[in-house]
Amino acid sequence: xxxxxxxxxxxxxxxxxxxxxxxxxxxxxxxxxxxxxxxxxxxxxxxxxxxxxxxxxxxxxxxxxxxxxxxxxxxxxxxxxxxxxxxxxxxxxxxxxxxxxxxxxxxxxxxxxxxxxxxxxxxxxxxxxxxxxxxxxxxxxxxxxxxxxxxxxxxxxxxxxxxxxxxxxxxxxxxxxxxxxxxxxxxxxxxxxxxxxxxxxxxxxxxxxxxxxxxxxxxxxxxxxxxxxxxxxxxxxxxxxxxxxxxxxxxxxxxxxxxxxxxxxxxxxxxxxxxxxxxxxxxxxxxxxxxxxxxxxxxxxxxxxxxxxxxxxxxxxxxxxxxxxx
Amino acid sequence: xxxxxxxxxxxxxxxxxxxxxxxxxxxxxxxxxxxxxxxxxxxxxxxxxxxxxxxxxxxxxxxxxxxxxxxxxxxxxxxxxxxxxxxxxxxxxxxxxxxxxxxxxxxxxxxxxxxxxxxxxxxxxxxxxxxxxxxxxxxxxxxxxxxxxxxxxxxxxxxxxxxxxxxxxxxxxxxxxxxxxxxxxxxxxxxxxxxxxxxxxxxxxxxxxxxxxxxxxxxxxxxxxxxxxxxxxxxxxxxxxxxxxxxxxxxxxxxxxxxxxxxxxxxxxxxxxxxxxxxxxxxxxxxxxxxxxxxxxxxxxxxxxxxxxxxxxxxxxxxxxxxxxxxxxxxxxxxxxxxxxxxxxxxxxxxxxxxxxxxxxxxxxxxxxxxxxxxxxxxxxxxxx
Numbered sequence: 281x282x283x284x285x286x287x288x289x290x291x292x293x294x295x296x297x298x299x300x301x302x303x304x305x306x307x308x309x310x311x312x313x314x315x316x317x318x319x320x321x322x323x324x325x326x327x328x329x330x331x332x333x334x335x336x337x338x339x340x341x342x343x344x345x346x347x348x349x350x351x352x353x354x355x356x357x358x359x360x361x362x363x364x365x366x367x368x369x370x371x372x373x374x375x376x377x378x379x380x381x382x383x384x385x386x387x388x389x390x391x392x393x394x395x396x397x398x399x400x401x402x403x404x405x406x407x408x409x410x411x412x413x414x415x416x417x418x419x420x421x422x423x424x425x426x427x428x429x430x431x432x433x434x435x436x437x438x439x440x441x442x443x444x445x446x447x448x449x450x451x452x453x454x455x456x457x458x459x460x461x462x463x464x465x466x467x468x469x470x471x472x473x474x475x476x477x478x479x480x481x482x483x484x485x486x487x488x489x490x491x492x493x494x495x496x497x498x499x500x501x502x503x504x505x506x507x508x509x510x511x512x513x514x515x516x517x518x519x520x521x522x523x524x525x526x527x528x529x530x531x532x533x534x535x536x537x538x539x540x541x542x543x544x545x546x547x548x549x550x551x552x553x554x555x556x557x558x559x560x561x562x563x564x565x566x567x568x569x570x571x572x573x574x575x576x577x578x579x580x581x582x583x584x585x586x587x588x589x590x591x592x593x594x595x596x597x598x599x600x601x602x603x604x605x606x
Numbered sequence: 607x608x609x610x611x612x613x614x615x616x617x618x619x620x621x622x623x624x625x626x627x628x629x630x631x632x633x634x635x636x637x638x639x640x641x642x643x644x645x646x647x648x649x650x651x652x653x654x655x656x657x658x659x660x661x662x663x664x665x666x667x668x669x670x671x672x673x674x675x676x677x678x679x680x681x682x683x684x685x686x687x688x689x690x691x692x693x694x695x696x697x698x699x700x701x702x703x704x705x706x707x708x709x710x711x712x713x714x715x716x717x718x719x720x721x722x723x724x725x726x727x728x729x730x731x732x733x734x735x736x737x738x739x740x741x742x743x744x745x746x747x748x749x750x751x752x753x754x755x756x757x758x759x760x761x762x763x764x765x766x767x768x769x770x771x772x773x774x775x776x777x778x779x780x781x782x783x784x785x786x787x788x789x790x791x792x793x794x795x796x797x798x799x800x801x802x803x804x805x806x807x808x809x810x811x812x813x814x815x816x817x818x819x820x821x822x823x824x825x826x827x828x829x830x831x832x833x834x835x836x837x838x839x840x841x842x843x844x845x846x847x848x849x850x851x852x853x854x855x856x857x858x859x860x861x862x863x864x865x866x867x868x869x870x871x872x873x874x875x876x877x878x879x880x881x882x883x884x885x886x887x888x889x890x891x892x893x894x895x896x897x898x899x900x901x902x903x904x905x906x907x908x909x910x911x912x913x914x915x916x917x918x919x920x921x922x923x924x925x926x927x928x929x930x931x932x933x934x935x936x937x938x939x940x941x942x943x944x945x946x947x948x949x950x951x952x953x954x955x956x957x958x959x960x961x962x963x964x965x966x967x968x969x970x971x972x973x974x975x976x977x978x979x980x981x982x983x984x985x986x987x988x989x990x991x
Contacts, residue, residue, distance in 0.1 A: 338871060341770045375873030387865035392887050392970065402873040436644060438970050454873060
């Protein structure tokens with residue numbers, strides 16, 4: 281039985297905007313097991329990023345975590361609800377036990393500080409080093425471990441002097457600086473060109489093995505998922521529609537949305553005339569569709585789909601789906 | 607091909623200044639120079655960047671001149687501001703509003719000859735001496751107003767912008783209340799109400815009184831006017847911060863949406879570190895430019911207030927006061943308006959040019975491009991040799 285490190289229960293985040301309440305994610309629940317790579321997949325605006333940020337209360341006004349629990353199992357066996365921690369306590373978790381790698385490396389480094397300083401600062405704030413100066417010295421080793429050539433000189437560089445791939449390595453370096461237990465990578469390769477993407481994914485995998493960390497990978501790229509993830513959660517319009525192992529999701533997709541997603545990806549093994557698109561667009565989350573949120577776009581929708589919200593059901597071992605078809 | 611970087615005399619001077627400063631600090635802290643090589647390199651490149659921008663250099667020159675005159679002006683002035691030559695001459699009717707270059711004999715003052723290089727004012731005082739003494743008044747007032755008003759506004763703006771929500775509402779509604787009144791009207795109201803209390807305070811605290819008199823280089827005879835002068839300063843601080851709170855809040859709102867601020871939160875940095883080390887340095891550019899504009903603005907507003915009978919009163923030398931008093935005799939006595947006006951303009955211009963230059967200098971991108979050129983030309987030089 282795999283041991284959970286993070287248990288998310290009924291996580292709900294709303295954004296109180298002038299246009300109305302945006303129900304960004306509704307009652308999202310999933311488990312992440314120690315040492316695995318867990319992927320959150322879905323199209324733009326489905327709430328993947330909001331989910332990942334809500335885990336450590338990184339939701340900013342006008343957004344608010346309305347309800348839910350995020351149970352974090354610490355190394356020593358104690359369990360804490362991350363959403364109940366105050367600002368001071370959650371700060372100790374952020375960057376220390378749960379670290380983030382953001383989507384756009386060009387924007388996630390402060391342009392006014394050298395990369396060494398920024399790594400040093402991340403270590404200093406959690407007391408891993410006495411001073412930022414000492415941290416800058418340690419940063420050399422960190423840059424070396426994220427495979428940056430000539431780290432002694434790169435430490436002194438400002439972000440704009442590095443290429444996109446290098447910057448993303450630095451961002452990963454900041455992420456692993458404190459040897460975190462969970463690494464949340466929010467679309468780490470989206471802003472990079474294809475040749476670098478594979479390197480970055482490799483690097484994240486290597487580091488995960490080296491530091492025995494758990495990775496939560498957020499992406500809309502199913503190719504990335506197939507390559508790196510152990511288990512996958514598919515999100516649609518702020519809800520999780522299917523959870524399973526990579527094997528289960530790719531070989532035996534159950535939810536009509538998952539099926540549609542997979543059909544929309546080109547497969548080099550089979551020759552087809554055109555890719556199938558899922559008709560329609562992501563619904564407006566201020567007034568989400570009643571019942572199953574996918575029903576307006578679903579080819580198999582029935583009356584019950586409009587009325588009743590489907591719950592996650594376990595179809596086979598570890599394979600959950602929220603659909604009235606089953 | 608990349609333009610070659612040639613070190614100018616100013617660059618060599620910059621090298622000397624930085625290395626000299628490094629050695630100087632090393633006298634007190636052993637080994638400082640060796641440890642902070644990269645810091646010194648940054649300073650050097652900043653000075654190089656400054657040297658490459660003539661407007662910034664002109665600005666720097668004007669500002670340094672203003673500061674020097676502000677400090678030493680009252681000593682440089684040939685005649686004290688409260689020396690009235692008309693009391694010592696038979697031709698007292700001609701000495702008033704005398705044109706530039708005119709000379710008079712002070713019959714009752716050892717027959718000393720007094721020249722007015724820039725003319726005389728309506729009390730018959732030497733305009734040049736007045737401008738020099740007045741520099742101190744403008745300098746001290748602008749420094750105090752900016753150095754107290756601006757940080758207050760920046761602090762409140764940062765807090766409002768960063769925390770948002772109710773904190774933001776509270777701070778910004780108070781700011782709006784201040785902004786709702788035209789700044790001048792509010793300052794007038796305040797400078798009309800405040801003087802008495804300040805005067806009472808000053809009269810009972812002799813040390814404070816001495817200090818303020820020394821600050822403005824005034825005679826003890828002016829002690830009774832200090833309340834009015836300080837009231838204007840206080841009033842201007844009160845009307846000065848809201849604008850900064852607004853700009854800072856606005857820039858903070860845009861800046862905190864940037865990913866690196868979220869990343870800073872995600873590595874667990876406390877709010878104050880994020881505000882002061884990551885947001886503030888990134889938004890300080892436009893604020894800095896605004897501050898430099900305001901040095902001129904403070905001088906102008908103070909001049910406006912003294913015209914209305916608030917603040918500096920004659921015989922205290924004050925640029926604005928001279929312009930406004932002189933306006934009555936314009937265009938006959940044009941020098942009364944022209945020279946002090948020119949000085950105010952040059953000071954404002956100097957601060958502006960410097961501010962614009964600073965924006966470039968503080969940008970690490972400018973520094974790096976210069977570093978690149980310096981290294982390149984050094985390498986080429988070695989290759990040629």
